[in-house]
Amino acid sequence: MKQAFERNLGRYADLIVEVGLNLQKGQELMISAPITSYEFVRLITEKAYEAGALNVLTDFYDDELKKIRLEKSAEEGLKEFPGWKAKGYIEMAENNVALLNLAAPNPSLLRDSDPARVAMLNKTSAEAMKDFSAYIGGGKISWLIAAIPTVEWAQTVFPDLSQEDAFTKLWENIFYTTRTDQENTVELWEAHIDNLNENADRLNKGKYKKLHYKGPGTDLSIEFHPKTKWISAQFTNDKGIPFVPNLPTEEVFSIPDKYGVNGVVSSTKPLNYSGTLIKNFSLTFKEGKVIDYTAEEGYETLKNLLETDEGASYLGEVALVPHDSPISNTNIVFNNTLFDENASCHIALGRALSVCVEGGKTMTPEELQEIGFNESMIHVDFMIGSSQLDIDGEKADGTIEPIFKAGDWV
Structure with a gap:
């Protein structure tokens, strides 16, 4: 042993x-x-x-x-x-x-x-x-x-x-x-990253202007600017070296138009925020901003989180994670965002990620703001996915295509 x-x-x-x-x-x-x-x-x-x-x-x-x-x-x-x-x-x-x-x-x-x-x-x-x-x-x-x-x-x-x-x-x-209980760990991870990149490419080719989320306690729409892109958790630093900033990772993600989020979304796993658990909470968005919220546990912590600064009540990330994945299949709530976010579709309050913008690394703050980029001191992911979540993509011509059905890729 x-x-x-x-x-x-x-x-x-x-x-x-x-x-x-x-x-x-x-x-x-x-x-x-x-x-x-x-x-x-x-x-x-x-x-x-x-x-x-x-x-x-x-x-x-x-x-x-x-x-x-x-x-x-x-x-x-x-x-x-x-x-x-x-x-x-x-x-x-x-x-x-x-x-x-x-x-x-x-x-x-x-x-x-x-x-x-x-x-x-x-x-x-x-x-x-x-x-x-x-x-x-x-x-x-x-x-x-x-x-x-x-x-x-x-x-x-x-x-x-x-x-x-x-x-x-x-x-x-x-x-x-993390697949480290298997002999060929590095090779498994290389194949896994390739698969995540294929999912990101599929979303980018779809050119969806909006995603519609439907599930228990969730009826949410999220819009995207044409200059934003979907990526996996494999980044390339300024020296041209690839790296994977989260281990484990099962997500592909992008950033929303700061003002293009409307509806209500409910959490599906607890959020551990700085040593306090926030459980069974929901957020209501109008034109991007949280205008109402509830929580069965950790309400004051959620309130303080949303009031950190102006950008804390807007979204900075949208991530898709299949319900059928190694972390999710453990049926464990880890009480740790690093794991729980990779068992579930999630979104993040606060700071957006410039890696999700074409040419974002060299854009000025003003140029980023023009495409609905959210600025904040915080970036806090929380989990909204389950086996009952459906996600549809809407194209510029109004065409609707299913992306997730019952929590998994269509």
Whole structure:
């Protein structure tokens, strides 16, 4: 058992370095990770140097310290962010440093924290890192989000198991959904990316001006500008190097016309937003903006999220994910957007992605605004797909074509 785990763990590390980051010889790597993941960070570091990394830097953090700060800090302290850190990340981006974010969430960490103070801290961080976020959203540098389990996270996913069994089972499912439980992991991922790119090409050839969503609690239309395009989660950085910013990934996605979203949409999985779960929520859109919302749990957190800035109440991404996919077929709610969004069609509040615009990387903010590009300090995906979701595409001449039926590609 231990031997199999170590073998899969090595494949996972190889996948992160070789496919996700596609780390190049002579390139530097920055790893942002929780202190609990130090052993895996050591393995990644070893793999990175074997791939020719010039240097591997680490930025460790502890979510418990964040919780203490929220509880004990003066309000003025929650409005402060270290300028040297924001400038440092910009400097790294300018020097083509690859960025790995190892996510190890505790979905209930801030369940009892004051939502207003949490929102204040989140907004402070988002404002300070806004310029760096443009490097991420534009795919200018290689970056990757991958997961590492924690006991706390595992027990929210498998509450009926012991801590040890829950932790082991979560690792097993991470290996399964990332295909690292199979010998030819890298080859499988190359074929998978090819398949995603074919789906994106099909949508681009369809030239749909609008998508219509119908499902339980959902009746939504989303419009698109002709200059936007559908892509898979395989980006190409400014150096011409391809990388895959999410592991796992099952989506093809685009950006909507900021003002072309109308109707109501209901969530199908919980949203873990900064340590708080938002469950069973719905949003009503008019001319792109959220004008009404409900939530059975996490209402105040949702309210604060939507009020982060003007763009937070508009959409910045539309993603299609088949219900019949490895993550969805586990029938597990991971309480982690990285996994849950890749088990379900989803949309995102906030900042749009310039990689989804033809020539978007070189367009001015004014030119992007002309095509309905949404700007915001945040980008938050939430899940709306299920086996009961139908999606139709409408062309410029009014022709309607089915795209998704009962949650899967037609």
